[in-house]
Amino acid sequence: MLSTVNTLQIKRLLLTFSLVVVGALGTALWAQHDHDHSGEDHSGHDHAQHDDHSGHDHSGHDGHDHHDDHSGHDHSGADHSGHDHGSHDGGSHGGHAANACGHHHDPSIFDAGGTAFHHIADANVYSxxxxxxxxxxxxxxxxxxxxxxxxxxxxxxxxxxxxxxxxxxxxxxxxxxxxxxxxxxxxxxxxxxxxxxxxxxxxxxxxxxxxxxxxxxxxxxxxxxxxxxxxxxxxxxxxxxxxxxxxxTKNVVAMLLVSLFLMLMFFSIARAYRDRDGQAPSGLQGFIEPIFVFIQDEVAKPFLGHYWERYLPFLMSIFFFILGLNLFGQIPFFGGANATGNLALTMALAVIAALVVNFSGNKHYWEHIFWMPGVPAWVKTILTPVELLGVFIKPLTLMLRLFANITAGHMVMVIFVGLIFVFGGTQGANPPASLGAAAASTILTLFMMAIELLVAFLQAFVFTILTASYLSAAKEEAHH
Amino acid sequence: MTGSIAALGMGLAVIGAGIGIGTIGAKAMEAIARQPEAVGDIRSNMILVAALVEGAALIAIVIAFLVA
Known part of the structure; x- marks a missing residue:
């Protein structure tokens, strides 16, 4: 087992890895996408609300009622300027009167959707x-x-x-x-x-x-x-x-930190393989080797046949880069950088995978796309467009799968924490409800984090195994 | 009532993916029960096929987002 993971392999892995990082960084920087926008239709700047609460006596409302009330008054098509803000200006929210844009901000209304999207979005500051x-x-x-x-x-x-x-x-x-x-x-x-x-x-x-x-x-x-x-x-x-x-941005910094950490880790592991040749692995080496060997034996070898050694560094780079970022984003109280939940980054990874797959394609691969052998001509006219679409849909789903899974996980956690404010109100409006919701959300969040730990490994594995299966299709020899 | 018909389509897509992934899981469990020594192969193939089914649902969800 030990001889299969030799220093040369680790060095190749590092080289490919740095190329992947540079590629991902370049593409992602250019395509940086802020998901604030697509999400903020859910924001809670709901004007009708203020008319109902003109008394501003929020202590009398229990949190749940408040929430129901809120969702019941969705004036998504209403004209903001037409609302009467008069009652609000004189209210207890002195500093939060309508601003010059005619937009209200009421700190007593918790905007769960907006908060979730704000927390999973990329930022120019690391909080x-x-x-x-x-x-x-x-x-x-x-x-x-x-x-x-x-x-x-x-x-x-x-x-x-x-x-x-x-x-x-x-x-x-x-x-x-x-x-x-x-x-x-x-x-x-x-x-x-x-x-x-x-x-x-x-x-x-x-x-x-x-x-x-x-x-x-x-x-x-x-x-x-x-x-x-x-x-x-x-x-x-x-x-x-x-x-x-x-x-x-926050995601770029997370990406650089994770890359640096992985490089240091793999250099030290490569050194351990050289220094401890013939001995049992120890420490970090013993932790990484089973993961490395798992991807090598379960992904690279069965899918890629005798090409497995050529593509192993690429597959390993993809796997450890995604795994590292997934886990980095899960460290509690550490900014929660949602790097793999960013469409630009997953797009960069998918584009790299697509380039590797298509440039590795042999003539049988292209023949199967443009002129499928062994089927009647009229079927070929249908198959060719479908196969051509497939060339683009494969990386598209790679991109979306990673993005959607990681984003969903982060969002569910933010929403669970947000339950405290949904039930307890903001600014401590309802302390008993806040405490109850806090206890429940702690348990729910811990449970979710355990699942997300599994998802972090699973999605890194799925991305790698799918890339390997696309590669194996590109490398397949004729068997007709 | 507010919202768009795209949300309904998104829900339908998720039903389809749910049935698909459920069937994959059920059949994989049966296969493992029948042949416990092949658990490794079955597991990786199960994940691979589940990922492919999920891909179809994801495309539907993204289109729903774009239309909505």
Missing amino acids: IGPFSIPLPCIVYAPNHEGWSFFLSSAFKIHGAHGDGSQSVGPYVLNGGTVMRVKDGQGFPKTEGNVQLASDPHDHIFSHNEEDGLAYMSFNGKCYELERKSTADFGLFGGGITSFYDFSL
Whole structure:
């Protein structure tokens, strides 16, 4: 068993691994996609609510009623400006009156969907509990400022939501994401850092459900914000905007940390195989060897036949990279970087897998796609388009499967924690209900984390085994 | 009542995938009971086929998201 995992293999693995990381990093940086947008239709800026609660006596409501009430008043098609905010302005939420954009923010309403999407999204700041680690922002606005480099601490982040209380040129930080104030609105862009909010509780950023745009209120005026350019051709509501974001975001930092950790780990394991030749594995070596041998014997050898050694480094890189990121995102109280739950990163991995598969394809593989042998000509006219579609659908499902599984896991955990605020109300409105929900959600979250630990391994394994099966199809010899 | 018909389609797709994965699981259990020594092969093939079924449901869910 030991001889099968030799130093040369580990070195090849490291080389391929670094290529995968560089490829993934490059593609993901370009395609960085913020899922805030597609998710925020669920946000709870529900205006009718305020009319019902004009007395602002939230202590009298029990949390559950409140929630039901909320879902019953879904004015998704309503015009925001038409609502009467008068009763609200004089209410107990003095600092949270309607802002210049006509958007309300009521801190007593818990927005479960919005919170979940905020927590699984990528961010330009790494928040660990109450601490914010600033990350370098590298933004490029062609035809405007060109390149800008700064740390996200320049936004003077206040609160736990990643809202910046200062602007940096035309850039502002909205919910942890860099956005650019749209041109032609008279925002003082050239004045460097502008103080946006004096009171840290001011709600300056808002999201409009009808037009799907983000807004900022500043000095009694409403400004439209632009999100960073995305490579989704507008499918998810993104597209090319006035600036590109090449920042080292939370996911990129997680990816770099995991890559660094895996490289150090594999170098030390490779050294152990050299130094302890012929002896039983020990320590880290003993932990990794069964996993390595499992992928080698269950995935590489049965699927790839006598090509298995050539593709082993690639398969191992994919497996350990995904596994490392899945597990890294699961460390509690450590920022919860949802890197493998980011469509851009899984797309980068799927594109790499697709390139390897299609460039490895022999002539039988292409023959089976373009002119399936052994079937009548009229069937071929149907089969060829289907097979051609299959070439693209295979990486598409690889991308979606990993993304959906990891995102769903993270989201369920956030929602379980959110149950505390759904039942107990925000700001400690109903302490007994909060405590009960906290006890229940602790158990549910722990149970979910145990399942997610399994999913972390399973999804890394599934990605690897599917890539291996596509590779084996590309490498298959003729047998007709 | 609010929401879109896409949500309904998403639910239908999940029913299909659920039946599919359930059948795979049931048959794999039967196979393991019949031939316990082949548990390794059965397990990896079970996961592979379940992943393929899941792929169809995922495409449906994404299309539902795009339409919604």
